[in-house]
Structures are given as structure tokens and as C-alpha cells.
Amino acid sequence: GAVVSQHPSWVICKSGTSVKIECRSLDFQATTMFWYRQFPKQSLMLMATSNEGSKATYEQGVEKDKFLINHASLTLSTLTVTSAHPEDSSFYICSASHPPYEQYFGPGTRLTVT
Amino acid sequence: DAKTTQPTSMDCAEGRAANLPCNHSTISGNEYVYWYRQIHSQGPQYIIHGLKNNETNEMASLIITEDRKSSTLILPHATLRDTAVYYCIVSDLKTSYDKVIFGPGTSLSVIP
Numbered sequence: 001g002a003v004v005s006q007h008p009s010w011v012i013c014k015s016g017t018s019v020k021i022e023c024r025s026l027d028f029q030a031t032t033m034f035w036y037r038q039f040p041k042q043s044l045m046l047m048a049t050s051n052e053g054s055k056a057t058y059e060q061g062v063e064k065d066k067f068l069i070n071h072a073s074l075t076l077s078t079l080t081v082t083s084a085h086p087e088d089s090s091f092y093i094c095s096a097s098h099p100p101y102e103q104y105f106g107p108g109t110r111l112t113v114t
Numbered sequence: 115d116a117k118t119t120q121p122t123s124m125d126c127a128e129g130r131a132a133n134l135p136c137n138h139s140t141i142s143g144n145e146y147v148y149w150y151r152q153i154h155s156q157g158p159q160y161i162i163h164g165l166k167n168n169e170t171n172e173m174a175s176l177i178i179t180e181d182r183k184s185s186t187l188i189l190p191h192a193t194l195r196d197t198a199v200y201y202c203i204v205s206d207l208k209t210s211y212d213k214v215i216f217g218p219g220t221s222l223s224v225i226p
Contacts, residue, residue, distance in 0.1 A: 004157075032211055043201075044158070044216040051211075093157050095214065103207065103214050105150075105157035 002028045004096045006106035013084055013113055021079045021109045023094030029074035030096035034103070035067075038091040050077040084113045118202045123221040126196075132189040134220050136202030139183040145206045147178060148214070149187045151198040158201065158216075161187065192224045 003026040013019045023033055031052045036044040048069055049057040056069035066088075068080040081088055089112050095105045119137040126132040138147065149161040162169055162176045164185075169176045175188040189196055201219040206212060 006157075034213060036216075043199075043218050044152075046213060046215060049211065049213065091155070095158075097207075097209075097212070102160060102163075104160065107157045108155070110155070 002026075002096070002098050002102075002104045004094065004104045004106040006092075006094055006109050008109060009107065010110040011112070013111070015085055015113055016083055018080055018082045019084055019111060021081075021092055021094075021111070023077045023079070023096070023106055025075045025096040025098075025104075028096070028098055030077075030098070031074060032097045033071060033077040034095045034097070035069060035077075035079050036093045036095070038093060038108075044093060047079075081111065084111070086113045089113045118204055118217055120200075120202050120217065120220045122218065123223070125223050125225055126189075126192045128194060128224050128226050129191055132192040132196065132222060132224070134187040134189075134200050134202075134222065135184065136187070137184045138202070138204045141182050141204050142206075145204045147176065147182075147185045148203040148205060148207070149174070149176065150201045150203065150214075150216075151196075152201070152219075153195075153198040161200075192222075194224050194226065196222065197224045198222060 050071040071077040148163040150158040199219040
């Protein structure tokens with residue numbers, strides 16, 4: 001099946017700094033990728049839809065100026081958490097659409113803000 | 115997308131079949147039933163999907179009722195590695211823009 005990778009798998013950063021997370025589709029082209037956030041013992045929450053060559057579409061309540069998404073190529077989307085705070089500590093997961101009918105998920109990135 | 119209802123948690127003895135139910139009474143005609151699972155601290159893993167016929171692959175079987183208002187995921191011989199949260203999702207993932215929206219899922223514990 002199709003493979004989606006994320007880098008880094010875990011990151012620790014200091015409060016006020018920015019951190020970038022990469023999501024790559026390794027063996028297929030993805031015009032659309034999705035970013036999720038998951039807090040402990042909760043389900044995945046969709047944050048935004050990343051479209052290659054255009055602006056991302058954010059879900060209600062997600063701050064677009066804080067979570068910057070760039071989808072510069074058909075195999076790479078990046079999520080930058082700007083001015084990170086401890087409440088941004090979470091598990092961030094991306095997925096890539098492989099139509100028809102399937103989406104493939106990355107292994108996730110654990111972000112800890114100290 | 116149609117809403118789904120799943121039990122919060124289930125236990126299953128190792129080696130026995132695990133039957134995970136899902137209700138999706140508001141499913142529309144063009145929506146598929148998808149099952150994903152998430153093992154602790156990993157990304158979700160696709161298991162199986164179906165429209166109206168029963169489906170089987172190397173991981174599981176999916177049984178969809180004739181009225182399509184409910185379905186059951188069957189893991190025929192559960193192992194400890196099947197302990198995970200299982201998500202039943204109803205969606206029409208025909209285009210690249212279609213989203214996967216997760217509910218709370220069912221936490222399956224396979225017991226030795």
C-alpha cells in the first residue's frame with residue numbers, strides 16, 4: 001500500500017519558538033493532504049486540508065496564523081507551529097489522499113513544548 | 115457525512131474472533147463504510163471498506179446489513195497486537211478533497 005512519512009517523529013521545543021513538521025507521500029502523488037491533532041485519550045481532530053499550490057483550508061476554531069501549512073509539491077506538506085506554547089503539545093498526524101476511496105496516514109509527530 | 119455510533123470499549127480473548135459493531139443509520143446511498151485502527155502512539159491504519167456487499171481481506175471481514183444501517187468488523191483470530199482503538203467511518207472518499215472525520219471509536223483490548 002501507499003506510504004506516508006512524517007519528520008520528525010518527536011520534537012521538544014521551548015515556549016515561544018516555532019517548529020516545522022514535514023509530511024511526505026513516498027510512492028504516490030497527493031494533491032491533498034490533511035493535518036490532525038490528537039490529545040491524550042482523545043480521538044483525532046482534523047485541523048486543516050492542505051492543497052498543493054493553493055492555500056490551506058482550516059477547520060473552525062483552528063488558528064491559521066498559528067498553524068502555517070505549506071503544500072509546495074505533490075509529495076510534501078509542512079505544518080509549522082508558530083510561537084509554540086505548552087498547550088500546543090500534542091500528537092500531530094498527517095494523511096494523504098489516494099483516491100478513489102482511500103487515505104493513508106503518517107506515523108505521527110509527538111510535539112512537546114516546554 | 116453520516117454519524118456513527120460505536121461501543122466505547124470491548125474485550126476479546128486472544129485467539130477468538132473479535133466482533134466490533136457500528137451503527138450508521140443515516141448513511142446515504144453513495145457513502146462507504148470504512149474501518150481504521152490506531153495502535154497506541156501510531157498513526158491510523160486502514161483496515162477495510164465496503165459499500166453494501168460483505169468484504170474480506172487479509173486483516174478482517176466487514177459485514178454490512180442489508181439496509182446498510184449497521185456493520186460489523188470481524189477480526190477472525192485476535193492477537194495481542196490487535197489491541198487498538200477501532201474507528202468506523204462513513205464517507206464518500208471518491209475525490210482527493212473528501213475528509214476522514216474520526217469519532218471516539220472502540221477501544222479493543224485483547225486479553226491473553
